[in-house]
Amino acid sequence: MGSLADVAYWARGSGLEIVLLVLGSVLLTRLAAWVRGRMIGHVDAHDDSTESLVRSEEAKHRHALIQVLTWGC
Numbered sequence: 001m002g003s004l005a006d007v008a009y010w011a012r013g014s015g016l017e018i019v020l021l022v023l024g025s026v027l028l029t030r031l032a033a034w035v036r037g038r039m040i041g042h043v044d045a046h047d048d049s050t051e052s053l054v055r056s057e058e059a060k061h062r063h064a065l066i067q068v069l070t071w072g073c
Contacts, residue, residue, distance in 0.1 A: 036070040 040063060047059045055063075 032070045036066055039066045 043059060043062045043066070047055065
């Protein structure tokens with residue numbers, strides 16, 4: 001019976017902290033992906049060369065910069 005009480009104590013203390021940290025990191029990852037999608041959509045919407053097959057260097061640079069910022073955070 002003592003070990004069951006220890007597990008319950010751990011689950012209310014450290015276990016809860018671990019679950020909250022994992023949940024927070026999942027939510028932050030989803031938020032970063034959402035922000036990245038909105039920013040890339042904004043860049044694509046304001047790109048003048050959307051009709052051409054090759055994007056401009058400026059648009060490529062912005063896409064790369066957005067990806068670096070979201071992966072770095």
